[in-house]
Amino acid sequence: xxxxxxxxxxxxxxxxxxxxxxxxxxxxxxxxxxxxxxxxxxxxxxxxxxxxxxxxxxxxxxxxxxxxxxxxxxxxxxxxxxxxxxxxxxxxxxxxxx
Amino acid sequence: xxxxxxxxxxxxxxxxxxxxxxxxxxxxxxxxxxxxxxxxxxxxxxxxxxxxxxxxxxxxxxxxxxxxxxxxxxxxxxxxxxxxxxxxxxxxxxxxxx
DNA sequence: GTATTATTTCTGTATTTATCGAAATAATAC
DNA sequence: GTATTATTTCGATAAATACAGAAATAATAC
Numbered sequence: 001x002x003x004x005x006x007x008x009x010x011x012x013x014x015x016x017x018x019x020x021x022x023x024x025x026x027x028x029x030x031x032x033x034x035x036x037x038x039x040x041x042x043x044x045x046x047x048x049x050x051x052x053x054x055x056x057x058x059x060x061x062x063x064x065x066x067x068x069x070x071x072x073x074x075x076x077x078x079x080x081x082x083x084x085x086x087x088x089x090x091x092x093x094x095x096x097x098x
Numbered sequence: 099x100x101x102x103x104x105x106x107x108x109x110x111x112x113x114x115x116x117x118x119x120x121x122x123x124x125x126x127x128x129x130x131x132x133x134x135x136x137x138x139x140x141x142x143x144x145x146x147x148x149x150x151x152x153x154x155x156x157x158x159x160x161x162x163x164x165x166x167x168x169x170x171x172x173x174x175x176x177x178x179x180x181x182x183x184x185x186x187x188x189x190x191x192x193x194x195x196x
Numbered sequence: 197g198t199a200t201t202a203t204t205t206c207t208g209t210a211t212t213t214a215t216c217g218a219a220a221t222a223a224t225a226c
Numbered sequence: 227g228t229a230t231t232a233t234t235t236c237g238a239t240a241a242a243t244a245c246a247g248a249a250a251t252a253a254t255a256c
Contacts, residue, residue, distance in 0.1 A: 003114060006117060008112075010108050010109075011112025011243095016101060016102055016105040019108065022185075023101065026187070026190075028192070033193075036202065045246050046203065046204080047247070048244080048246060050204050050205080051205095066253085069200095069254060070253095071203065080185075080186075084182055084185065087124070087178075088124060090124065090125050092126075092127030094126070095126060095131075109213095115214090133233060133234095134231095142216090143215080143216050143217080145235085148235080149235095150214090151234090152234080166224070167231060169233065169234090
């Protein structure tokens with residue numbers, strides 16, 4: 001992963017409401033959660049929640065798919081893992097590039 | 099780790115300049131880096147760099163120690179690992195608390 | 197068609213964060 | 227003591243982000 005991409009993802013996760021949402025989705029796993037389910041857990045105005053969801057989508061960490069009237073949210077686990085790997089990449093190898 | 103603590107750490111890492119600094123320190127390992135070394139790599143005004151360093155310190159991810167005229171920066175690897183662990187904790191276990 | 201449910205988009209305001217020059221502090225050298 | 231080096235703190239301005247009410251869209255049910 002590139003630094004700028006990682007920074008965007010981390011900045012999105014760095015908000016308590018969005019991190020709480022992320023944690024719910026981690027627990028939910030591949031099934032994901034409907035926006036309404038997230039709303040029930042986090043209890044915030046619709047517009048605020050939706051704003052946070054759209055932040056998460058622009059980072060790519062969250063993927064939405066419509067199921068009738070319901071929008072279901074899932075994490076992109078591959079991207080999530082790339083992000084976590086990136087943080088510790090080349091640990092303790094020293095500063096020289098390559 | 100608690101959600102709010104994790105959110106603070108992630109928000110600090112979510113800035114490109116600070117993430118670049120974090121990555122340098124990951125590569126540097128236990129030796130860490132002097133502020134001046136970081137400055138050389140990142141090339142930004144002293145005051146801006148110092149501001150970012152102080153952000154990293156308030157999160158606890160970065161620890162400074164004085165060595166004569168030089169301030170040396172190291173990562174708190176234990177905290178860093180707790181943060182990474184926290185993100186994926188209880189993955190796919192479902193939403194019920196416990 | 198109208199009503200209901202689920203969710204987003206719009207729009208504005210409040211708050212936080214980023215940036216950086218100039219002045220200040222801390223340590224060593226002379 | 228003065229000078230030099232390393233780094234921070236202060237203070238101001240610019241930019242980004244968060245928040246939430248009201249209106250809009252999308253899908254289903256009737």
